[in-house]
Amino acid sequence: MSFTARVVTAAAWGARPPKPGTFPFQMTIPRYVIVHHTNNQNPPNDASRGTLEGAIKLARNIQNFHMDDNDWSDSGHNFLNTTGGLILEGRHGSLDAVKKGFCLQSAHAGQDPGKLANGNQSPGIENEGNFMTFQMSEKQWESLVELCVSLCDSCNITPLNIKGHRDFSNTDCPGDLLYSQLPSLRKQVADKLGMQFTPQQLENESPFVTLRLGSTGSAVIKLQQRLRDRRFNPGAVDGLFGENTEVAVKAFQRSVGLEDDGIFGINTRTKLGLS
Ligand SMILES: [Zn+2]
Incomplete structure (x- = not known):
């Protein structure tokens, strides 16, 4: 010590x-x-x-x-x-x-x-x-x-x-x-x-990362999988937050009454049940 x-x-x-x-x-x-x-x-x-x-x-x-x-x-x-x-x-x-x-x-x-x-x-x-x-x-x-x-x-x-x-x-x-x-x-x-x-x-150990256009990694894969499960199409589940994923996040945000800024932050995460 x-x-x-x-x-x-x-x-x-x-x-x-x-x-x-x-x-x-x-x-x-x-x-x-x-x-x-x-x-x-x-x-x-x-x-x-x-x-x-x-x-x-x-x-x-x-x-x-x-x-x-x-x-x-x-x-x-x-x-x-x-x-x-x-x-x-x-x-x-x-x-x-x-x-x-x-x-x-x-x-x-x-x-x-x-x-x-x-x-x-x-x-x-x-x-x-x-x-x-x-x-x-x-x-x-x-x-x-x-x-x-x-x-x-x-x-x-x-x-x-x-x-x-x-x-x-x-x-x-x-x-x-x-x-x-x-x-x-x-x-x-x-x-x-x-x-x-x-x-x-x-x-x-960092489950609450904010994801946006350009983000990469396993957290993006989880997001893409969940969007697919909810029938929003993020394109390939490839861990790259590209334009298709952004479009899918925006569509999801509109569907739950959130501002469609395409940023996967705490409110969108909670609504998507990924917290
Ligand atoms: Zn603090």
């Missing part, structure tokens, strides 16, 4: 104390590492501007929002990974807990029907930015990898259990693009831990 990622503790960045009577938080046995985005602006207009001062300001704003608007006991997440690659502790005591192989009951990944359970018993990482279409900078990605390596190692979590918020809740978080990069995040973490998995194992 080792934890080598550098984390600025809540005490060190001057976080507000948790609400009276809520601290210390209940210790939990973590099973996942859960990736989020803060839905803030991306560089060059990022809230933290890549600095420590900016990172602290962002952490404080998020904590105030969680405590004052959401009425939570403390920051809902366990860690914040900023654009400058700086990692700040969220909920007080998170760092101590994970160093001992535990987590803290937190409030970042509530469970919706048909989704994974107990997300709030596992460490949640907020990544500054919005990753629907924006690609995280290398610096921020590297600190995310480092943090995941440390969490998996010290809490004995398999890299295959690095998940996205959307695996637990009906949300776009952590953004389509970052979610689609989870297989490579799992792979890089596994490599650093000296573990090996097949590409299929790495990919199968």
Whole structure:
């Protein structure tokens, strides 16, 4: 068990104390590492501007929002990974807990029907930015990898259990693009831990990928098969989301009263019964 990622503790960045009577938080046995985005602006207009001062300001704003608007006991997440690659502790005591192989009951990944359970018993990482279409900078990605390596190692979590918020809740978080990069995040973490998995194992752990024109892979095959089963013709079941598949998705969307944008996201997935 080792934890080598550098984390600025809540005490060190001057976080507000948790609400009276809520601290210390209940210790939990973590099973996942859960990736989020803060839905803030991306560089060059990022809230933290890549600095420590900016990172602290962002952490404080998020904590105030969680405590004052959401009425939570403390920051809902366990860690914040900023654009400058700086990692700040969220909920007080998170760092101590994970160093001992535990987590803290937190409030970042509530469970919706048909989704994974107990997300709030596992460490949640907020990544500054919005990753629907924006690609995280290398610096921020590297600190995310480092943090995941440390969490998996010290809490004995398999890299295959690095998940996205959307695996637990009906949300776009952590953004389509970052979610689609989870297989490579799992792979890089596994490599650093000296573990090996097949590409299929790495990919199968991301069931809620948003698919659109140009998407490829086994998730597209599943979609095409299901469209065929429902008598919408996507063309060949070949794992390539081409124009025929897009036409079929649009036709399906119209048939269930959804906007026919041809994008296979969470609403279309749910209607098609593929969640
Ligand atoms: Zn989230």
